[in-house]
Amino acid sequence: MEEEDEVPGPGVTLLTRAECHLCEDARLVVERVTTDLGLGWREVSVADAPDLGRRFAEELPVLFIDGVQRDFWSIDEARLRRLLSPA
Secondary structure (H helix, E strand, C coil), X not given: CCCCCCCCCCCEEEEECCCCHHHHXXXXXXXXXXXXXXXXXXXXXXXXXXXXXXXXXXXCCEEEECCEEEEECCCCHHHHHHHHCCC
């Protein structure tokens, strides 16, 4: 039995698929915001996480922060900055 892909853990994670223009746009926003704030992030392709791909197929790209889904389709830059900035 295959182990089910889990929702990404700590930090900023962007779930994407190949040849997805929304994913490309989201990647640029996440890169810009995390670079400005001195934070890291990671990208997970649904090709490497097929269970997540099935679970979030209609919402890609999906942004997770510390394992919580925060945005999908279009990443709002101002919202992402607020979510990642220290209080």
